[in-house]
Amino acid sequence: MVESAQTWPYLPTLARLALAVGLGMLTGIERERRRKEAGLRTFAFAALLGAVGALLGEPYALLSLGLLGILLVLLNVETIRTGEGAEITTSAALLVTGYVGVLAGLGHAFTATAIGVAVAALLAWKEPLAGFSQALTDAELRSAILLAILAFIVYPVLPSGSVDPWHLIDARAAWVTVILIAALGFVNYVLLKLYGARGILLGSFFGGLINSTVTVTDLAERVESPNDAFSGLAFRGVALATGAMLLRNAVLLAVISPSAGLAAAGPLVLMMAATFLVALLRRGAKGPVTRDAGAAVAAQLRSPFSLQAALKFGLLFLALQVIGTLAERGLGQTGFYAVSVAGGLVSSASAVASAATLAAGGALTPQVAATGALLASIASGVINLPIVARAANDRRLTRRVAAVLATLVIAGALGMGVQLLVTRLAF
Numbered sequence: 001m002v003e004s005a006q007t008w009p010y011l012p013t014l015a016r017l018a019l020a021v022g023l024g025m026l027t028g029i030e031r032e033r034r035r036k037e038a039g040l041r042t043f044a045f046a047a048l049l050g051a052v053g054a055l056l057g058e059p060y061a062l063l064s065l066g067l068l069g070i071l072l073v074l075l076n077v078e079t080i081r082t083g084e085g086a087e088i089t090t091s092a093a094l095l096v097t098g099y100v101g102v103l104a105g106l107g108h109a110f111t112a113t114a115i116g117v118a119v120a121a122l123l124a125w126k127e128p129l130a131g132f133s134q135a136l137t138d139a140e141l142r143s144a145i146l147l148a149i150l151a152f153i154v155y156p157v158l159p160s161g162s163v164d165p166w167h168l169i170d171a172r173a174a175w176v177t178v179i180l181i182a183a184l185g186f187v188n189y190v191l192l193k194l195y196g197a198r199g200i201l202l203g204s205f206f207g208g209l210i211n212s213t214v215t216v217t218d219l220a221e222r223v224e225s226p227n228d229a230f231s232g233l234a235f236r237g238v239a240l241a242t243g244a245m246l247l248r249n250a251v252l253l254a255v256i257s258p259s260a261g262l263a264a265a266g267p268l269v270l271m272m273a274a275t276f277l278v279a280l281l282r283r284g285a286k287g288p289v290t291r292d293a294g295a296a297v298a299a300q301l302r303s304p305f306s307l308q309a310a311l312k313f314g315l316l317f318l319a320l321q322v323i324g325t326l327a328e329r330g331l332g333q334t335g336f337y338a339v340s341v342a343g344g345l346v347s348s349a350s351a352v353a354s355a356a357t358l359a360a361g362g363a364l365t366p367q368v369a370a371t372g373a374l375l376a377s378i379a380s381g382v383i384n385l386p387i388v389a390r391a392a393n394d395r396r397l398t399r400r401v402a403a404v405l406a407t408l409v410i411a412g413a414l415g416m417g418v419q420l421l422v423t424r425l426a427f
Helices: 002-006 011-033 040-056 058-081 088-106 109-124 126-135 138-157 171-195 197-221 230-256 258-263 265-284 291-300 307-331 333-360 366-382 384-391 395-426
Strands: none
Touching (some): 171 307, 230 258, 230 333, 230 395, 265 366, 384 395
């Protein structure tokens, strides 16, 4: 019986028609609730019309869309005659629903469903979307457009791979960093504006998972004076970003080489505890940790991100990338620890992944790979100090960050010592 149901020749056709009607009804329910002239049944008929046209062939599909266009003209003539004005949004939604029906009739179930749900969502979220667009400032809109230019126009035209005969400079890799710092600045700005201090801290944590140095740079650039209200928030953000970086490196090491991850577990846990505890303990300290204070800071920001700061960081990343590559070539395998430190200054994730891969392939012992990963992680944390000192005009913030990083180094060294002692006792 099951086999006969699966081979029933009318099942695919009925499934396509049912999908078209269901998607039309989904959009029509929203229009019905808003008491529009075209409601649930009209949208269901429009989608069904498109599906039937697609089932009959391409000429009939085009004819069905043409008939739907005539229906839209009649609908708007009636609403204008009654003094309600033209139903532009409903007309656009009805036309797209006709195309959804055509797609469903052709068997494109995923595409039809995605478009149908998107149409319903755009109609249902009218008030939030209108409020968001009206609250945008000119600076925010320009920043969003500039970010899109950096990511979708400039990046694709850059050459892939090295652009020099020595294979030192990868233009795309450097530009990705520029895009990243710009995007993180924009996201952190939006989170801060919407959710206050909690938003910027959330952005700092997730930014640290991607690139802690980029996140710390963005936070430090926002501290404009020693008495800036953002200083306390930036300090907690730096601690969270550093802890997130350590968490990411621990996961990388454990996934690629479980034995190396186990060897580095103790030190990494101690270092993460040190950084996360600082962020948590500062909760009760004097500073902008409420939504209102965070919103006040957001109101003072002139732009969601600084292109100048992003380009400066891109140049710094490029210089560190060249130095790290030259150090790796000159020192070779015997200078693994030195290369790990140099790699941590550029990208601790890359350095940790490299160490874990060597350990997984047997080129390094798990203990050596774990030590290299720890050194890269520590270097990635320590490099944040000169960045904060250079970018933030706040010596007190620099001293506080230095204290946190010193605690991180001490915790890492203590963990490495304990791990080494346990390893020796085990053998």
